Amino acid sequence: MSRLDRNLRRLRAQKHFLERAAELVAQVPGPVLEIGLGSGRTYDHLRRCLPNRLIYVFDTEPPVASAVAPAAQHFVLGDIQDTLPGARDWLPGPAALIHSDVGSHDQTANLRLNEFIAGWLPELMSPRGVFVCNTAIPRLQRLEYGPGDLKDAYHMYSYVPQTDWPYRAQPAHP
Amino acid sequence: MSRLDSFIRRVQAQRDCLNAAAHLLGNLPGPLLEIGLGNGRTYDHLRERFADREIFVFDRKVAAHPDCIPDAIHMILGDFRETLPLAAERLGALAALAHVDCGSGNEAASRSLAREITAPLLHLLRPGALLVSDQPMPHPDLEALTLPDGVAPDRYFMYRLGQP
Numbered sequence: 001m002s003r004l005d006r007n008l009r010r011l012r013a014q015k016h017f018l019e020r021a022a023e024l025v026a027q028v029p030g031p032v033l034e035i036g037l038g039s040g041r042t043y044d045h046l047r048r049c050l051p052n053r054l055i056y057v058f059d060t061e062p063p064v065a066s067a068v069a070p071a072a073q074h075f076v077l078g079d080i081q082d083t084l085p086g087a088r089d090w091l092p093g094p095a096a097l098i099h100s101d102v103g104s105h106d107q108t109a110n111l112r113l114n115e116f117i118a119g120w121l122p123e124l125m126s127p128r129g130v131f132v133c134n135t136a137i138p139r140l141q142r143l144e145y146g147p148g149d150l151k152d153a154y155h156m157y158s159y160v161p162q163t164d165w166p167y168r169a170q171p172a173h174p
Numbered sequence: 175m176s177r178l179d180s181f182i183r184r185v186q187a188q189r190d191c192l193n194a195a196a197h198l199l200g201n202l203p204g205p206l207l208e209i210g211l212g213n214g215r216t217y218d219h220l221r222e223r224f225a226d227r228e229i230f231v232f233d234r235k236v237a238a239h240p241d242c243i244p245d246a247i248h249m250i251l252g253d254f255r256e257t258l259p260l261a262a263e264r265l266g267a268l269a270a271l272a273h274v275d276c277g278s279g280n281e282a283a284s285r286s287l288a289r290e291i292t293a294p295l296l297h298l299l300r301p302g303a304l305l306v307s308d309q310p311m312p313h314p315d316l317e318a319l320t321l322p323d324g325v326a327p328d329r330y331f332m333y334r335l336g337q338p
Contacts, residue, residue: 004219045178066279
């Protein structure tokens with residue numbers, strides 16, 4: 001399977017899981033956090049799937065000119081590991097949906113970032129909120145798999161409050 | 175339609191057209207030309223589908239995934255308008271298939287670039303060669319081919335170079 005094939009499968013999986021997550025959080029209150037803007041493809045998709053939600057976008061780089069980007073007050077610039085831990089202080093409420101796709105070629109770095117976010121879900125997410133991301137997260141239980149060849153191409157988890165949440169919140173960089 | 179939807183359709187069209195070209199090409203001899211390396215995904219697809227063919231890649235710079243970078247002999251760096259007219263000797267033979275992916279965010283600029291490179295590109299192709307492109311490349315020597323099922327007109331383009 002070529003990189004073109006794999007990319008297409010990944011894009012179709014993104015679409016499937018974001019649409020599915022939007023259905024699942026219909027009754028869950030709170031804004032949406034989009035971690036990684038890039039060209040704004042999935043941001044554009046999310047805002048159409050959830051037209052009445054506030055969407056906050058986090059990225060390490062300011063949006064490029066050609067990107068679909070949110071208004072400046074909904075864009076958070078900086079390293080996610082610096083900006084996410086304090087987000088609860090200014091967010092209007094815990095999030096219903098968090099989507100993480102920083103788009104790095106380095107899957108180990110992606111996993112580390114997604115585990116960092118997973119540690120902050122108890123702080124940042126509404127009960128039954130949904131976390132969609134670009135790597136499997138070993139200690140979380142998969143909410144559901146995609147159909148057919150999308151089965152394992154993208155990943156979705158639900159936040160259910162519990163005393164022994166498997167990931168600890170790591171502090172921001174010193 | 176969201177940006178994600180339209181991007182999925184574009185990538186799907188690209189893949190379906192390249193796969194259709196692999197069937198249509200048959201045993202027509204000659205190397206392949208990839209005009210625009212980008213992130214290297216379609217180059218990777220071409221070398222998988224056409225494992226026994228040489229592929230020459232043209233781009234201004236190399237910004238592809240490290241696994242998808244051709245060797246120095248097959249990577250021709252520079253502006254297409256300058257490198258294509260001088261490439262015949264480098265290729266050593268007329269090409270059987272060219273894939274053009276030269277679109278940028280600016281539609282007018284992309285179309286104008288495609289127009290400018292059509293004639294020099296056709297000089298590198300063998301009669302009966304296939305041309306797959308993300309831009310329209312109308313030319314009297316090119317016959318437009320029917321697109322694969324599910325690919326909307328104007329999303330991708332396929333041509334065959336006529337016999338002399």
